[in-house]
Amino acid sequence: KQEVTQIPAALSVPEGENLVLNCSFTDSAIYNLQWFRQDPGKGLTSLLLIQSSQREQTSGRLNASLDKSSGRSTLYIAASQPGDSATYLCAAYNNNDMRFGAGTRLTVKP
Amino acid sequence: NAGVMQNPRHLVRRRGQEARLRCSPMKGHSHVYWYRQLPEEGLKFMVYLQKENIIDESGMPKERFSAEFPKEGPSILRIQQVVRGDSAAYFCASSPTTTGGNYGYTFGSGTRLTVV
Numbered sequence: 224k225q226e227v228t229q230i231p232a233a234l235s236v237p238e239g240e241n242l243v244l245n246c247s248f249t250d251s252a253i254y255n256l257q258w259f260r261q262d263p264g265k266g267l268t269s270l271l272l273i274q275s276s277q278r279e280q281t282s283g284r285l286n287a288s289l290d291k292s293s294g295r296s297t298l299y300i301a302a303s304q305p306g307d308s309a310t311y312l313c314a315a316y317n318n319n320d321m322r323f324g325a326g327t328r329l330t331v332k333p
Numbered sequence: 334n335a336g337v338m339q340n341p342r343h344l345v346r347r348r349g350q351e352a353r354l355r356c357s358p359m360k361g362h363s364h365v366y367w368y369r370q371l372p373e374e375g376l377k378f379m380v381y382l383q384k385e386n387i388i389d390e391s392g393m394p395k396e397r398f399s400a401e402f403p404k405e406g407p408s409i410l411r412i413q414q415v416v417r418g419d420s421a422a423y424f425c426a427s428s429p430t431t432t433g434g435n436y437g438y439t440f441g442s443g444t445r446l447t448v449v
Binding site: 255257259264265266267268269272312314316320321322323324325326 | 366368374375376377378381389424426437438439440441442443445
């Protein structure tokens, strides 16, 4: 059964800093891995989707990598801004089943 | 495309009442997934449905909870005789293919259930 872990649970950084969020998963037989953003009291916004055959995806200041063999994915945020403050969730997709990590709560201080 | 629509956004029920949560998937999506998020916790899978079929309900509590996705109309998550521990945010996601394919999942804004 897939288990997804995210480290750290919370992170506070000053504005402008580059940062990395980590996600690990126990079952490497995934179809894809998806990163989401969740603002307090809101739904999930998809940020990046990495197919199992891909190694990374980029969107603006965000870059997500995937290493299936080691069961890891990272989300890199460049030049962080206060508007990036949110909880970031990763989810690994196996057969008919998407499992979520508990998230990393990011605070970017002005 | 209106995306995944969930209603109501907020629902308050007294203990013992029934709660009905609705989810309309994105146009062209025939696969629906329900997740529950307890305060300060991650999302937990509940059930996966296709039109008129429950594919996987391994995350659904055995009692009081049921889900359906009829041929016409939205998917419904039904909680009978609600208790305080059912208070949570319930999210619905949809996808166009069985594997989430090239598109991943699209989530609705959720229904926040409060049991008083």
